[in-house]
Amino acid sequence: MISRVESAAATRRALLDAAAGLLDEGGPEAVTLREVGARAGVSRGAPYRHFADKDDLLTAIAAQAWNALADQAVTLGADPELSTRDKVRAMLAGMLATGRERPHLYRLMHRPPAGPEVLQAAGRSQGPFIAALSDLVGAAQAHRFGAVLLSGAHGAIGMEASGQLTRDKWKTDADEILDTLVGLLPAR
Amino acid sequence: MISRVESAAATRRALLDAAAGLLDEGGPEAVTLREVGARAGVSRGAPYRHFADKDDLLTAIAAQAWNALADQAVTLGADPELSTRDKVRAMLAGMLATGRERPHLYRLMHRPPAGPEVLQAAGRSQGPFIAALSDLVGAAQAHRFGAVLLSGAHGAIGMEASGQLTRDKWKTDADEILDTLVGLLPAR
DNA sequence: GCATTCAGTTGACGTTGTCAACTCTGTAGG
DNA sequence: CCTACAGAGTTGACAACGTCAACTGAATGC
Numbered sequence: 001m002i003s004r005v006e007s008a009a010a011t012r013r014a015l016l017d018a019a020a021g022l023l024d025e026g027g028p029e030a031v032t033l034r035e036v037g038a039r040a041g042v043s044r045g046a047p048y049r050h051f052a053d054k055d056d057l058l059t060a061i062a063a064q065a066w067n068a069l070a071d072q073a074v075t076l077g078a079d080p081e082l083s084t085r086d087k088v089r090a091m092l093a094g095m096l097a098t099g100r101e102r103p104h105l106y107r108l109m110h111r112p113p114a115g116p117e118v119l120q121a122a123g124r125s126q127g128p129f130i131a132a133l134s135d136l137v138g139a140a141q142a143h144r145f146g147a148v149l150l151s152g153a154h155g156a157i158g159m160e161a162s163g164q165l166t167r168d169k170w171k172t173d174a175d176e177i178l179d180t181l182v183g184l185l186p187a188r
Numbered sequence: 189m190i191s192r193v194e195s196a197a198a199t200r201r202a203l204l205d206a207a208a209g210l211l212d213e214g215g216p217e218a219v220t221l222r223e224v225g226a227r228a229g230v231s232r233g234a235p236y237r238h239f240a241d242k243d244d245l246l247t248a249i250a251a252q253a254w255n256a257l258a259d260q261a262v263t264l265g266a267d268p269e270l271s272t273r274d275k276v277r278a279m280l281a282g283m284l285a286t287g288r289e290r291p292h293l294y295r296l297m298h299r300p301p302a303g304p305e306v307l308q309a310a311g312r313s314q315g316p317f318i319a320a321l322s323d324l325v326g327a328a329q330a331h332r333f334g335a336v337l338l339s340g341a342h343g344a345i346g347m348e349a350s351g352q353l354t355r356d357k358w359k360t361d362a363d364e365i366l367d368t369l370v371g372l373l374p375a376r
Numbered sequence: 377g378c379a380t381t382c383a384g385t386t387g388a389c390g391t392t393g394t395c396a397a398c399t400c401t402g403t404a405g406g
Numbered sequence: 407c408c409t410a411c412a413g414a415g416t417t418g419a420c421a422a423c424g425t426c427a428a429c430t431g432a433a434t435g436c
Contacts, residue, residue, distance in 0.1 A: 008414065032391080032393085033393065034393090043415065043417075044416090045415070046414075048395085048415095049413075049414050049415065107300070111350065112351060114352060119351060119352070122352055123357070144359060144368070146358065147344070147358040148369070150347065151353070151365050152336065155339035155340055155341065155342035155343025155344070155346065156335070157343075159298075159338065159339055162299065162300040162301065162302045164310055165335060169314075170331050170334065171331040171335075172331065172332050174339075177336055177339055180332070180336050184372075191433080195383080199383075199384090220423065221425090222422085230383090230385090231385050232385090232423095233425090236425075236426085237384065241425075242423095242424065
């Protein structure tokens with residue numbers, strides 16, 4: 001038997017999935033509440049029972065994506081097979097993979113201004129990152145290194161997405177930039 | 189006496205200025221062709237005499253902004269008072285200033301996918317940048333260094349704009365990240 | 377002087393986000 | 407078991423928007 005709250009939660013998930021799918025397939029302008037509702041099997045007004053407005057729905061998608069990245073970071077941080085340096089590298093590579101496979105979602109995740117919901121989810125993904133860096137460079141330097149690494153990775157992903165970072169022009173790509181950035185860390 | 193082509197060019201400029209102003213003041217959703225026309229003193233249909241559609245108008249604004257940055261870079265590159273390292277630093281600082289003072293415009297400049305018009309204007313701004321780096325690290329390494337520096341700067345600007353790079357959380361800011369990045373270059 | 381070109385206007389249409397009123401159905405309280 | 411309620415979902419309506427087609431008018435070239 002499906003209770004009412006279960007059914008409502010399922011609809012909410014269906015709406016999020018539908019919107020994320022439309023975003024991936026057709027970019028931001030393809031995400032219309034009417035089409036989101038249709039894909040989720042409900043009407044155009046149904047989303048307003050679960051989200052304040054369209055922006056709120058998009059924010060929820062961004063937060064969800066950040067949380068998925070956070071889960072991945074937590075898993076990587078706890079992996080005993082990986083060196084600390086490889087953990088850092090893998091966390092940045094996870095961001096790069098999102099940027100390449102789901103560019104519109106990636107851009108949505110960095111849409112300003114980030115609300116508290118998104119900031120918290122993003123912060124959760126940065127916890128294991130800082131922890132790994134603390135192992136390598138000490139707690140005092142971890143934040144400064146982290147900011148440089150994260151900025152570099154985020155910038156490379158963005159420039160690659162917009163078509164500005166091409167191997168043709170720069171003789172390199174985002175992967176190599178990640179290598180260079182991680183290479184700044186002491187090897188331990 | 190104002191000829192017809194002069195008047196048309198003036199209207200085109202007025203449309204660009206109006207759209208850029210609306211973008212700065214109210215973000216992307218504040219840029220409506222109706223309001224752009226009103227600010228430029230023409231009707232809602234007038235923009236279609238100068239731009240294919242709204243997207244084309246936004247692209248023109250992005251290209252214009254890149255060209256302004258390119259002009260600045262050219263001037264900096266030719267400044268005999270500045271050390272090569274200071275030139276590089278100043279060029280990146282120019283990007284940072286745009287990102288802080290006109291965040292919506294900055295985001296528009298990096299909107300994917302960048303059309304040829306935007307790519308060319310952006311490339312023009314990168315010429316002096318590469319030239320300065322060649323002075324410091326040699327032509328062979330200039331591109332690889334340039335990609336890292338530009339990625340780092342762009343990422344820091346973007347994270348600051350979205351509210352993710354705060355001194356409270358990272359004990360640093362975009363200025364210091366720029367210093368760190370430029371510090372990677374040999375001092376000459 | 378005349379035809380032409382082209383910037384600019386206006387009316388219209390489809391799409392979209394959003395609200396208000398409505399229906400319907402589990403669920404809680406007696 | 408019955409009733410009242412809460413809340414998920416639907417539908418009609420509206421304003422705003424991008425865009426097109428038809429139209430106007432004036433500067434330009436011959």
